[in-house]
Amino acid sequence: MSKMKALVCRECGKEYPTKAIHVCEMCFGPLEVKYNYDEIKQAISRKKIEDGPDSMWRYLDLLPVEGTNFVGPHAGFTPLVRAKNLGAYLGIDELYIKNDTVNHPTLSFKDRVVAVALTRARELGFETVACASTGNLANSVSAHAASANLHCYVFIPGDLEAAKVLGNLIYKPHVVEVEGNYDDVNRLCSEIAGEHGWAFVNINIRPYYAEGSKTLAFETVEQLGWKTPDQVVIPMASGSLLTKIWKGLHEMKYVGLIDDVRTKINGAQAEGCSPISTAFKAGRDFFKPVKPKTIAKSLAIGNPADGYYALKATAESKGSMDMVTDEEVVEGIQLLAQTEGIFAETAGGVTIGVLKKLVKQGIIKKNEVTVAYITGNGLKTQEAVIDAVGRPTRIQPSLVAFEKNFKLGKNGGGDS
Amino acid sequence: MAHLRFHIRFPEEGIRQPIIYQIGREYNVVTDVRRADVRDTTGWADVEFTGDTAEIERALEGLRKKGCSVDPIELNVVE
Ligand SMILES: Cc1ncc(COP(=O)(O)O)c(C=O)c1O
Ligand SMILES: [Zn+2]
Numbered sequence: 001m002s003k004m005k006a007l008v009c010r011e012c013g014k015e016y017p018t019k020a021i022h023v024c025e026m027c028f029g030p031l032e033v034k035y036n037y038d039e040i041k042q043a044i045s046r047k048k049i050e051d052g053p054d055s056m057w058r059y060l061d062l063l064p065v066e067g068t069n070f071v072g073p074h075a076g077f078t079p080l081v082r083a084k085n086l087g088a089y090l091g092i093d094e095l096y097i098k099n100d101t102v103n104h105p106t107l108s109f110k111d112r113v114v115a116v117a118l119t120r121a122r123e124l125g126f127e128t129v130a131c132a133s134t135g136n137l138a139n140s141v142s143a144h145a146a147s148a149n150l151h152c153y154v155f156i157p158g159d160l161e162a163a164k165v166l167g168n169l170i171y172k173p174h175v176v177e178v179e180g181n182y183d184d185v186n187r188l189c190s191e192i193a194g195e196h197g198w199a200f201v202n203i204n205i206r207p208y209y210a211e212g213s214k215t216l217a218f219e220t221v222e223q224l225g226w227k228t229p230d231q232v233v234i235p236m237a238s239g240s241l242l243t244k245i246w247k248g249l250h251e252m253k254y255v256g257l258i259d260d261v262r263t264k265i266n267g268a269q270a271e272g273c274s275p276i277s278t279a280f281k282a283g284r285d286f287f288k289p290v291k292p293k294t295i296a297k298s299l300a301i302g303n304p305a306d307g308y309y310a311l312k313a314t315a316e317s318k319g320s321m322d323m324v325t326d327e328e329v330v331e332g333i334q335l336l337a338q339t340e341g342i343f344a345e346t347a348g349g350v351t352i353g354v355l356k357k358l359v360k361q362g363i364i365k366k367n368e369v370t371v372a373y374i375t376g377n378g379l380k381t382q383e384a385v386i387d388a389v390g391r392p393t394r395i396q397p398s399l400v401a402f403e404k405n406f407k408l409g410k411n412g413g414g415d416s
Numbered sequence: 417m418a419h420l421r422f423h424i425r426f427p428e429e430g431i432r433q434p435i436i437y438q439i440g441r442e443y444n445v446v447t448d449v450r451r452a453d454v455r456d457t458t459g460w461a462d463v464e465f466t467g468d469t470a471e472i473e474r475a476l477e478g479l480r481k482k483g484c485s486v487d488p489i490e491l492n493v494v495e
Contacts, residue, residue: 011451028421028450028462028489132494157494182494183487190488191420203493237495286458289425289485305491 003040004064007031007207010309018064020124020204030305031207033064037254044255046226053077056112056215062251063215064208065119071148072115074104076215080223080371085339086352090359094369096229097336098220100376101344105147106139107377108298108345109241113212114140114201118148120208121199127151129199132189135164135298136376141201142171153198157185167380182302210306213241217248220371221258228252228263230368231319233355235347235375236267236276237301239310245373246313264319266364267310268354270294270346271323276307280321285311295326295384296346298376320363324353330388332356333378343378351375418469422476423491426459427483435482436461443475444468462489 006015011029022031044061052058056076060068079099087095100109114137121129130153131141138154145152152173156165158180168175178185193203201209221228228249234242242265249261269277272294279287287307292300304310314321324332332352337343344352355372358364378385395401426435431454440447445467452461465472476486 023421023489026450028464030490134494137495155494186492186494187488189493190490193493194420200493202495203490206490238492286453288458289487301492301495303487303491305493 002066003035003043003061004066005034005036008034020121020126020199022204022206033207033211035062035064035251037251041255044257046222046257049222049257056115056212056219059215059218062218062248062255063116064211065116066123069119069122070115071118071122071150072105072111072144075111075115075212076103077219078103080220081340081342083340083372086336089335089339090356091366092359092364092370093367096220096224096369096371097340097342098216098371098373099342100216101342101348101374101378106136106143107380108136108140109213109216109373109375110136110140111144112215113209114144116212117141117199117201117205117209118144118150121201121205122148122150124199126197126199128153128197129201130155130192131201132156132185132203134160134300135167135380137202138168139380142168142173145173146171155185155189155192157182161383163383210240210244213244214248214251216241216373217245218252221249221252224369224371226258227369228258228261229371230262231264231266231358231364231370233266233268233351233358233364233370233372235299235351235373236269236304236310236321237299237347238304239267239276239306239308241373241375242267243306243309243313246317263317265314265317266319266354266358267314267321268350269321269323270296270299270329270350271325272296273300273302274323275302276304276310277321277323279307280311280314285315287311294329294346295381296329296350297381298345298347299350320358322354322357324350324357328353328356330385333385334388336374337378342374344374345376345378345381346384347376348374348378349384417466418472419464419466420469420472421462421464421489423487423489424461424463424479425485425487426454426461428457430483431455431457431459433482435479435484436463438482439475439478442478444471445475 009024128151193200273292275287289303329349332349
């Protein structure tokens with residue numbers, strides 16, 4: 001028997017074979033992977049995981065692939081950083097940063113989901129992979145496809161910044177720039193995914209793709225010494241990452257790796273695109289789509305596919321949600337860099353901004369073990385902070401000029 | 417003959433109108449609602465349209481004219 005039992009409809013429960021399908025034929029609800037947990041429980045153990053590879057594939061028993069011919073063998077197992085300085089600043093005793101700014105190979109958490117998606121796509125016999133993306137997803141699909149010798153198509157909106165386009169072109173996929181706005185690209189890609197026999201990672205491969213996010217939960221628990229955190233803060237775009245962290249925590253319980261899940265899940269968005277957080281704050285179980293307007297481009301999804309499920313997971317966990325302004329996003333990026341030496345992209349600024357708010361409101365308490373998910377690297381969104389970082393101190397090339405500006409103590413300490 | 421699936425949101429003022437029925441009469445398409453949630457001020461339906469592709473396009477335009485928003489069944493797929 002295989003560890004994957006079926007794909008199951010999240011709405012009506014109808015089961016399907018584990019193929020490249022994503023929508024229920026009965027009710028059009030989204031499909032997700034269902035596992036044989038009893039069987040996995042027999043196979044998995046803390047020891048086996050600890051002896052596994054230094055990548056997210058140490059959790060192979062809970063990932064939706066059949067073999068071990070991995071695309072992206074080095075994704076995941078990123079550092080869980082004890083953030084003493086930031087914790088002290090915010091007033092939390094035990095704060096950790098799950099640092100996916102250093103994920104391999106493209107420096108965002110998307111390397112996890114894409115590694116799973118392409119591994120599964122190859123198992124299912126696909127030779128061409130595709131995605132529609134404005135940033136991190138496209139980078140990751142392009143890089144992984146190059147290394148796995150898969151044909152790759154990346155669809156982007158016509159108005160994407162040059163630097164972002166370059167980040168894909170370097171891997172030489174087919175980059176298709178679609179004339180028109182976000183909605184036009186969106187509509188086209190959904191139609192192409194329906195018509196062509198390609199593995200569209202976040203469309204017909206989405207049930208597998210999304211499972212990769214669970215590894216952020218698994219690793220966090222292992223790195224905390226097999227304990228669940230009390231609070232986590234997670235950035236939301238489609239809401240999939242948040243939903244899957246919640247699922248991952250529960251799976252660890254189902255297969256006997258932990259006794260209980262006591263984690264409160266908190267979702268973070270930018271004010272300029274906060275359909276999920278806005279619904280949560282209004283006490284609604286459904287969201288209203290928005291037109292995004294924020295510097296946090298990697299989170300700018302106005303009509304999020306998993307928004308409803310993210311609201312549900314957060315409510316079940318008795319967690320919370322909030323949103324921050326673009327200024328707070330920039331402050332969040334700076335705060336994390338200046339306290340912990342970690343340069344995050346705008347999504348990280350959103351997470352830190354919301355973390356700060358939740359602590360201030362007393363929703364996250366001083367003695368609660370808290371993990372903030374930092375999911376992308378700051379080098380990718382330098383334009384967001386360019387006006388906030390100041391300038392170097394400029395001097396003439398002479399010792400006198402230098403000493404006039406910098407008074408150094410005996411041990412090299414001192415300040416400008 | 418194409419079968420295309422969409423997520424349709426109704427405008428607040430359209431909640432009490434039989435919009436899907438009207439579209440089926442005004443255009444040569446068969447509409448099949450699989451899931452829907454209609455409340456006091458909001459409502460949506462997941463619908464399959466069967467018909468000629470160009471006629472489905474016209475039916476979608478007709479829905480937009482009635483104030484509906486039309487998205488793919490997967491919602492946003494550009495990440
Ligand atoms: C850096 C980063 N963080 C977080 C997210 C949120 O992911 P999700 O769509 O699963 O909510 C994204 C998604 O695009 C991202 O690029
Ligand atoms: Zn169903």
